Amino acid sequence: MSRRSLPRAARCGVLGAALIALSVPAAAGPTIPELVEMADITSLSVSPSGRKVVFRVERASIGRNSYRLDWYVADLASATTLRIADGGWPIEGGGEPLAVEPVVWSPDERFVFHRALVDGAIGVWRTALNAAGSRPVVLADSDVESIAATADGRALTYVLGPSRAEIARAERREYDKGILVDDSVDLQQNLYRGGQVNGRLASQRLVGRWYTRAGLLWQAPRQRYWLDLQTLETRRLGPLDPPAVEPLSTEAGTVMILEEPGRPLVRVRRQGGHSTIELDRPDGSVSCTDAACRAARISSIAWRPETDELAFSTSDGHFRQSLHLWDVTRGGVRTVARTKGLAAGSRDPSRPCAFTVTVAACVTATAVGPPRIESVDLVSGARTVLFDPNAILRQRETARVEQLAWTIADGRQVTGTVLLPRDTPAGAPLFVTYYGCPGYLRGGVGDEYPMGPLVDAGFVVACLNTVPAQAIDIVAEYETALESVRGIVGLLAERGLVDRGRVGMGGFSFGGEVTMWVATNSDLLAAAALASPQYTPSSYWSNALPGRDYAEVLRVFHGLGNPDETPERWRTISPALNTDRIEVPLLMQLPETEARAQAELYTRLAGTPTPVELYAFPDEGHVKTQPRHRLAVYRRNVDWFRYWLQGYVDPDPAKTEQYRRWDALRRRRDEAQRANERSQASAADSSTSRR
Numbered sequence: 001m002s003r004r005s006l007p008r009a010a011r012c013g014v015l016g017a018a019l020i021a022l023s024v025p026a027a028a029g030p031t032i033p034e035l036v037e038m039a040d041i042t043s044l045s046v047s048p049s050g051r052k053v054v055f056r057v058e059r060a061s062i063g064r065n066s067y068r069l070d071w072y073v074a075d076l077a078s079a080t081t082l083r084i085a086d087g088g089w090p091i092e093g094g095g096e097p098l099a100v101e102p103v104v105w106s107p108d109e110r111f112v113f114h115r116a117l118v119d120g121a122i123g124v125w126r127t128a129l130n131a132a133g134s135r136p137v138v139l140a141d142s143d144v145e146s147i148a149a150t151a152d153g154r155a156l157t158y159v160l161g162p163s164r165a166e167i168a169r170a171e172r173r174e175y176d177k178g179i180l181v182d183d184s185v186d187l188q189q190n191l192y193r194g195g196q197v198n199g200r201l202a203s204q205r206l207v208g209r210w211y212t213r214a215g216l217l218w219q220a221p222r223q224r225y226w227l228d229l230q231t232l233e234t235r236r237l238g239p240l241d242p243p244a245v246e247p248l249s250t251e252a253g254t255v256m257i258l259e260e261p262g263r264p265l266v267r268v269r270r271q272g273g274h275s276t277i278e279l280d281r282p283d284g285s286v287s288c289t290d291a292a293c294r295a296a297r298i299s300s301i302a303w304r305p306e307t308d309e310l311a312f313s314t315s316d317g318h319f320r321q322s323l324h325l326w327d328v329t330r331g332g333v334r335t336v337a338r339t340k341g342l343a344a345g346s347r348d349p350s351r352p353c354a355f356t357v358t359v360a361a362c363v364t365a366t367a368v369g370p371p372r373i374e375s376v377d378l379v380s381g382a383r384t385v386l387f388d389p390n391a392i393l394r395q396r397e398t399a400r401v402e403q404l405a406w407t408i409a410d411g412r413q414v415t416g417t418v419l420l421p422r423d424t425p426a427g428a429p430l431f432v433t434y435y436g437c438p439g440y441l442r443g444g445v446g447d448e449y450p451m452g453p454l455v456d457a458g459f460v461v462a463c464l465n466t467v468p469a470q471a472i473d474i475v476a477e478y479e480t481a482l483e484s485v486r487g488i489v490g491l492l493a494e495r496g497l498v499d500r501g502r503v504g505m506g507g508f509s510f511g512g513e514v515t516m517w518v519a520t521n522s523d524l525l526a527a528a529a530l531a532s533p534q535y536t537p538s539s540y541w542s543n544a545l546p547g548r549d550y551a552e553v554l555r556v557f558h559g560l561g562n563p564d565e566t567p568e569r570w571r572t573i574s575p576a577l578n579t580d581r582i583e584v585p586l587l588m589q590l591p592e593t594e595a596r597a598q599a600e601l602y603t604r605l606a607g608t609p610t611p612v613e614l615y616a617f618p619d620e621g622h623v624k625t626q627p628r629h630r631l632a633v634y635r636r637n638v639d640w641f642r643y644w645l646q647g648y649v650d651p652d653p654a655k656t657e658q659y660r661r662w663d664a665l666r667r668r669r670d671e672a673q674r675a676n677e678r679s680q681a682s683a684a685d686s687s688t689s690r691r
Helices: 032-036 164-177 451-456 474-494 510-521 537-543 550-558 567-573 592-606 627-646 653-690
Strands: 039-046 052-061 066-075 080-086 111-118 121-128 134-138 142-149 155-163 195-197 200-202 204-206 213-215 222-228 234-240 254-258 265-271 274-281 284-287 298-303 309-315 321-327 333-338 342-344 359-365 372-377 383-387 399-407 413-421 428-435 460-465 498-507 527-530 586-591 612-617
Touching: 032 451, 032 627, 039 359, 039 372, 052 372, 052 383, 052 627, 066 111, 066 383, 080 121, 080 134, 111 134, 111 142, 134 222, 155 164, 195 213, 254 298, 265 298, 274 298, 274 309, 321 342, 399 474, 413 451, 413 474, 428 474, 428 510, 428 627, 451 460, 451 627, 460 474, 474 498, 474 510, 474 567, 498 510, 498 627, 510 527, 527 627, 537 550, 537 592, 586 592, 586 627, 592 612, 612 627, 612 653, 627 653
Parallel strands: 121 142, 428 460, 428 498, 498 527, 527 586, 586 612
Antiparallel strands: 039 052, 052 066, 066 080, 111 121, 121 134, 142 155, 155 222, 195 200, 204 213, 222 234, 254 265, 265 274, 274 284, 298 309, 309 321, 321 333, 342 359, 359 372, 372 383, 399 413, 413 460
8 A cells, every 4th residue: 555645548649659768878887786875865954154055875785784874074164075984773664765864063062962772761862073982972762762952053952852761661561561552553553663763673553544553652752952162061841842743635735845043934845747936024025036936846945044045955756956045025936956866865856955055065866877866057057066875876778768758648648767788679678666866876766676687687667656636536547557658658669679579577566566456457568566565455444443533535536435435436546356357477576564554455456467566565664764674675576577588597596496496387387378278279170169
């Protein structure tokens, strides 16, 4: 089931295709272990003077099954960088996949203050900019949950949660006495320490819309403190109220808010395929009327220091980002830079760059160019590389890139990025994924399908972006996606690049729903893979507990009541009720929690001749983050698609059992097909003899 909050056409409109082909020299095609251990850059922060920027480099370690975190500082004038500290152990952060850490600067710019998880405790640490060392300045029985600079820049505030001992006692108390099942309990998750909270396995609860989770004591009072950045004196400021839970809404409304002391409140709204930027001033609301402000996708917003300019980024249909400045006093908008890919504050395109009065420090990446950090001059737009932790991989060129756009039957545009082997043979196998394609295409949304290694194996790889919905109608969205996939297969096959009979598809979350819709409602695919679960009647009953919004979300956005109320709609949407129509070999690699929700689909499909395997990964959320799990997922996906689309068997002895199983699945399917053909031939002969 998708964690999206919101949600076969007759003919594909590819005849009116507008092909935008960009022949971009491809960067490194990493091996699977190199792809897993590729470095990301987050937590950018510029100094008050605008002379320096600090940032954190995150690199997965397969050996440790964890991440190495390192803090760096860059001089923006000389473009020199220095490693200044170890960042401690990783703290979970959703899809990035680690928590982005705010940085607070000392007034003299000799130190930065940040959170770090060390020896099981999250404290506030002070790190010297000259690499002289890092030491804790706040360590308590409770974890520091957040920090923020004060308006005068002389102090910071921090928030402490309940003590680690309190949390452990509460978890054990539930374990011993039994857990009352209410709307906060996810019965598909391990109820005792079933998820990551503050860097440790902890008991979780559902705390808001859909599948938002927090620790068991998420409603316990928090305490706010003040820390002087020079004397390191602390004092208690008082308790904080627990966070409010916003109700579900189908209204098109605010998608971004920016609040900064001494500045007007900024809202970005999106409606009818375009955006609006609004300022709330004492004398009334002001909107930006420039065409750039009304882009289909405004990615991020931030104030340019010491000016009345609002910096914002826009993304085109290919997620190529541009930086703009809106002078909120004079009203003009100036475009500073247009890029061929990502220009943001991390691998997340919605996180803003870090701005000084003269430059923006941005994490940049292209489809085949892995992340690095650059400074962008806000006057000239000139770009300077500050630090490139993936420079070696960048030097190895293995793929060609094309960015395509074409029109479907209703006039809307589909966009996608295609990666091709340097010497593409005629009729290569094709792998497709559908959802979003920003930045470096390592594994698509959810980071599950290693695109570079698939290209190195002789595949053409197509990553398609979701076509914006015209209304709340999930079936219409699935049909649009099917038409998009049909279109890319047609475009590439007509050019002789791919073999229509050797098309595979994989997806995560909404992309996984689309993959199953294509597998169920077309004959396009010869192999498929899933990274997240599908809607099934059995999973409905384990999720729609009284008080949860699950039933409401399915009713509003998918038209699904309970299976007794809307049986025909369930038959339309749920692949578990259509296994007689699924003939595509299917590999399912899911987090353990979500795998439990797929027993119905797996069991029904396993009772047919269709090849299917299900893997469950312990201690993972919706997005898998453990490096060894990522390694296993990458390798198995490549093996699966090569086996079914290329007939390739890896000679590695460690994989002998895997291929023994897959050979047995293939024989079972083929024998069933031959038996069906014999039955049909016999029926035809009987019909002829009767005549």
